[in-house]
Amino acid sequence: MAPHVSCFFLAVLLTASCEVITSSGQTCIEKEANKTYNCENLGLREIPATLPNSTECLEFSFNFLPTIQSTTFSRLINLTYLDLTRY
Ligand SMILES: *[C@@H]1O[C@H](CO)[C@@H](O)[C@H](O)[C@H]1NC(C)=O
Ligand SMILES: *[C@@H]1O[C@H](CO)[C@@H](O)[C@H](O)[C@H]1NC(C)=O
Ligand SMILES: *[C@@H]1O[C@H](CO)[C@@H](O)[C@H](O)[C@H]1NC(C)=O
Numbered sequence: 001m002a003p004h005v006s007c008f009f010l011a012v013l014l015t016a017s018c019e020v021i022t023s024s025g026q027t028c029i030e031k032e033a034n035k036t037y038n039c040e041n042l043g044l045r046e047i048p049a050t051l052p053n054s055t056e057c058l059e060f061s062f063n064f065l066p067t068i069q070s071t072t073f074s075r076l077i078n079l080t081y082l083d084l085t086r087y
Contacts, residue, residue: 032057039063040083047072057081 028039034054041062053075
């Protein structure tokens with residue numbers, strides 16, 4: 001009986017941590033509302049749809065943008081600072 005219970009809890013814990021990792025991979029840190037976002041080191045392959053297009057400063061280092069197309073950042077018409085160090 002006891003082993004079944006602990007396996008169940010282990011499964012719940014693993015599922016919970018996977019969800020946390022998945023969601024944090026999609027979430028940029030808001031440093032200044034609608035303006036400055038830090039998306040560093042999230043393993044992102046594209047600009048998250050959650051970024052408002054009023055974003056002015058974007059720190060996007062240590063991600064995996066496969067290519068930078070002209071459309072990649074065009075949504076962010078007010079972008080004036082972009083950090084792509086070691087993207
Ligand atoms: C950010 O944008 C949202 C939606 O456009 C708006 O409701 C909110 O007031 C804005 N916040 C600031 C600080 O500009
Ligand atoms: C871009 O900046 C201008 C001037 O601050 C502002 O009027 C405009 O609403 C901004 N555009 C977006 C998409 O936030
Ligand atoms: C900015 O976002 C709003 C809704 O969030 C959208 O209606 C608008 O078309 C966007 N502007 C650009 C230039 O993408």
